Structure formats: structure tokens, C-alpha cells
Amino acid sequence: MTSEISSDLDGLGPARVETVVIGAGQAGLATGYHLARRGREFVILDAGERVGDNWRCHWDSLRLYSPAGTGALPGMRFPAPPMSYPTKDEMADFLETYASTFELPVRTGVRVTQLCREDGKYVVTTDASSFACDNVVVASGPFGRTPYVPAFAGELDPGIAQMHSSAYKNPAQLRPGGVLVVGASHSGGDIAFEAGTAGHPTVLSGRVNGEVPFDIHGKPARVIFPILFFLAKHLMTLRTPLGRKMRPKVRAHGGPLIRAKRADLARVGVEMVPARMVGVSDGLPALDGGRVLKVANVVWCTGFRQDFSWIDLPVTDEDGWPLEMRGVVPSSGAVLRRAGVPVRLRVNARRWYRQGRGLRRQSPVRTPAGRPARGGRAGHSLMVC
Numbered sequence: 001m002t003s004e005i006s007s008d009l010d011g012l013g014p015a016r017v018e019t020v021v022i023g024a025g026q027a028g029l030a031t032g033y034h035l036a037r038r039g040r041e042f043v044i045l046d047a048g049e050r051v052g053d054n055w056r057c058h059w060d061s062l063r064l065y066s067p068a069g070t071g072a073l074p075g076m077r078f079p080a081p082p083m084s085y086p087t088k089d090e091m092a093d094f095l096e097t098y099a100s101t102f103e104l105p106v107r108t109g110v111r112v113t114q115l116c117r118e119d120g121k122y123v124v125t126t127d128a129s130s131f132a133c134d135n136v137v138v139a140s141g142p143f144g145r146t147p148y149v150p151a152f153a154g155e156l157d158p159g160i161a162q163m164h165s166s167a168y169k170n171p172a173q174l175r176p177g178g179v180l181v182v183g184a185s186h187s188g189g190d191i192a193f194e195a196g197t198a199g200h201p202t203v204l205s206g207r208v209n210g211e212v213p214f215d216i217h218g219k220p221a222r223v224i225f226p227i228l229f230f231l232a233k234h235l236m237t238l239r240t241p242l243g244r245k246m247r248p249k250v251r252a253h254g255g256p257l258i259r260a261k262r263a264d265l266a267r268v269g270v271e272m273v274p275a276r277m278v279g280v281s282d283g284l285p286a287l288d289g290g291r292v293l294k295v296a297n298v299v300w301c302t303g304f305r306q307d308f309s310w311i312d313l314p315v316t317d318e319d320g321w322p323l324e325m326r327g328v329v330p331s332s333g334a335v336l337r338r339a340g341v342p343v344r345l346r347v348n349a350r351r352w353y354r355q356g357r358g359l360r361r362q363s364p365v366r367t368p369a370g371r372p373a374r375g376g377r378a379g380h381s382l383m384v385c
């Protein structure tokens with residue numbers, strides 16, 4: 001999909017566009033939907049070759065942990081029974097269909113390398129071209145997509161195959177022999193289960209942060225999940241003391257086991273050890289307490305980290321998370337907004353626009369019906385979703 005906006009490949013400088021949305025995941029596409037409905041001029045940039053590649057890249061057997069009924073985007077339900085669990089490729093195809101159905105101007109294969117402010121405009125530099133704009137929506141992912149691996153990983157014996165969960169596809173990548181899975185959250189649980197099922201002696205290291213106390217594929221889930229999602233939306237928000245208290249924990253720790261749980265792991269012979277891997281001893285992984293494991297594989301299920309180093313604006317706190325309250329961060333005269341992030345105030349894009357606090361308008365824009373589009377004020381805004 002392409003947009004009509006010219007690039008700077010002609011050498012005339014950055015292309016001018018009212019709004020650049022960075023990222024064509026759920027957040028970026030939903031933002032695009034609302035911008036398109038209001039006849040606003042925008043382009044969505046995504047580093048992936050195809051919309052949905054951020055889901056296609058996961059391991060082969062991954063199914064969503066959340067039911068299809070919760071996966072709707074504005075204007076389109078997920079095309080599957082509400083209590084089914086789509087595969088990662090079905091999720092990817094849904095996003096691609098969404099972008100094409102609403103003719104969203106997505107440019108794929110374009111990685112944004114820098115965002116800065118120059119001469120009263122935002123300048124978005126990509127590996128292909130650059131854009132000057134009044135508004136930027138950063139929708140590059142909630143937990144960051146930069147794999148986190150501890151520094152001592154480099155000390156492991158080269159004979160040990162090691163990979164981050166983002167590079168893991170299936171057990172065929174593993175060398176014959178034992179597997180250490182580091183990190184006992186959803187991905188660690190699932191990958192350890194798969195390795196154990198494939199016959200590898202497997203150790204899952206790390207403290208389990210609880211487990212969902214029902215079978216997500218069973219009948220109780222039909223009743224319990226809607227309640228949990230309601231609580232997540234209304235209780236785990238910055239509006240409540242509980243939500244504010246939980247946020248650091250949610251950000252710093254993995255979630256509970258959801259699909260493969262302790263009993264499933266035990267059934268396929270996975271040894272669960274609460275001790276964390278804390279270093280390397282003679283090339284082998286060493287756990288807290290001194291136990292050294294002679295394994296042939298290490299899979300790092302240690303999560304991702306935020307990397308906003310490409311944003312040349314003071315938008316993050318000392319932990320690297322964007323500063324925000326009610327999704328807004330006053331910063332460099334800009335407004336930073338976040339959506340799609342665990343434990344935050346929900347941003348209702350529709351209401352936000354109605355209140356006239358939406359993205360700032362560069363020039364009068366008309367709706368497809370020819371009426372002047374409403375909302376917006378003179379100025380600039382930067383949102384991070």
C-alpha cells in the first residue's frame with residue numbers, strides 16, 4: 001500500500017505531511033482508522049516488509065493468549081469465534097486485511113531511524129526518506145521490541161546454541177541435548193513445554209509469577225475472561241491506587257503462566273527451578289545458589305526492553321519509559337501520548353478527537369464527503385502509543 005505523499009528521494013528535502021504514524025501494529029492501524037475517518041492527511045510507516053510481520057516473526061506454534069473476541073479493532077471484529085485463540089499468522093493476516101479494507105496509507109519496509117524537531121516541525125528520518133510534519137504518533141510497541149539478553153550471555157561456550165525467544169521458531173533449531181530456558185513467563189513456559197515435548201531434558205529457570213487458575217480453552221474461561229478483561233480495563237489503570245501500585249511490577253516482571261502451566265510442564269519432564277541464571281562458570285550457565293548446568297542450548301525468554309534512543313526529544317524517564325500521565329507528556333512544547341501500554345489510562349481516540357484535543361491540523365482538510373473536518377488546533381503534537 002502506498003500514499004500519495006511524495007518522498008524526498010527527488011532531493012527536494014523532507015516530504016511534507018500533516019501526521020506521521022510510526023508503526024503499523026494494532027495501535028498504529030487503529031490510529032490510522034480514526035485519522036482516515038476524519039479526512040486527515042497522514043502516512044503510517046512500518047519497518048516490517050508486510051503489515052503483520054511483527055506477529056509472523058514469533059515462534060511457529062504461538063497462538064494468542066487472549067481470545068479472538070478481545071482482538072477487535074475499530075470498525076472490524078476479529079474474524080473467528082470470540083472464544084477461540086487465533087494463531088500468530090491469523091493475527092498477522094487480520095492486521096493486513098484491516099489495513100487494506102480501510103485503505104490505510106501504510107508504507108512497509110521503512111524503518112524510522114530518527115525523530116527530532118527542527119524549525120518548528122517534527123522531522124522523521126527513515127532508512128529511505130524523511131518527512132516533516134506537525135504531528136507524530138509513535139506506535140512502535142508497548143514493551144519495546146528490542147530483545148533483552150543479559151551481558152554475561154556472551155561468556156557462554158560457543159558450543160552452546162543460544163537464542164532469544166524472538167529468534168526461536170521451533171525445536172528443530174535446538175542442538176541435541178539439554179535445554180535451559182531462562183525466564184518463566186508466558187514465552188518461557190510455552191517454549192520449555194515445546195522443548196520438553198520434543199524430548200530435550202529441559203530446565204526452566206526463574207520465579208513463576210503465578211499462573212492463570214483455569215484452562216483458557218475450557219468453559220470457565222468464557223465467564224472468567226470477560227471479568228478479567230473488564231478489571232484490566234477499569235481497575236488496572238492509573239486512575240486507581242491499585243493500578244498505580246501495580247504499574248512498576250507489571251513493567252518490571254513477566255506475566256503469569258497462561259497456556260503451559262506447572263502441571264503441563266511437569267508432565268513433559270520440564271524441571272522448574274526458581275533460581276535465576278546469574279552468570280557463567282567455565283562457559284556453562286550458573287544459577288543463583290551455585291548450580292551449574294551442562295546444557296547444549298539456552299533460550300532467553302527474558303523479554304524486551306524499551307529503546308527510544310532514536311527519539312531526539314526528552315520524552316522518557318530514568319527507566320526508559322515514556323513520561324506520561326493520562327497519556328500525555330508535556331515535553332519540548334510537544335504532547336506525548338501513549339496507548340496500548342499495560343496499566344495506563346485508556347486513550348479513547350474517538351472521544352479525544354471530539355474534545356478537540358486530537359492531532360493538530362496543518363491546513364484545512366475536508367472529509368471524503370467534502371465537509372470541513374472537525375477537531376484540532378494550531379500547533380504540534382507527538383503521541384507515543
Ligand SMILES: Cc1cc2nc3c(=O)[nH]c(=O)nc-3n(C[C@H](O)[C@H](O)[C@H](O)COP(=O)(O)OP(=O)(O)OC[C@H]3O[C@@H](n4cnc5c(N)ncnc54)[C@H](O)[C@@H]3O)c2cc1C
Pocket residue numbers: 022023024025026027028045046047048052054058062063064065066110111112113139140141142145187339340385
Ligand atoms: C510472544 C508474544 C505473544 C503475545 N501475545 C499476545 C496476545 O495473545 N494477546 C495480546 O493482546 N497481546 C499479545 N502480545 C502483546 C502484543 O504483541 C502487543 O500488545 C501488541 O502487539 C501491541 O500493539 P502495538 O501496535 O502497540 O505494537 P506492535 O504490535 O509491537 O507494533 C509496533 C510496530 O511498529 C513497528 N516499528 C517499531 N519500531 C519501528 C521503527 N523505528 N520504524 C518503523 N516501524 C517500527 C514494528 O515493525 C511493528 O509493526 C504478545 C507479545 C508477544 C511478544
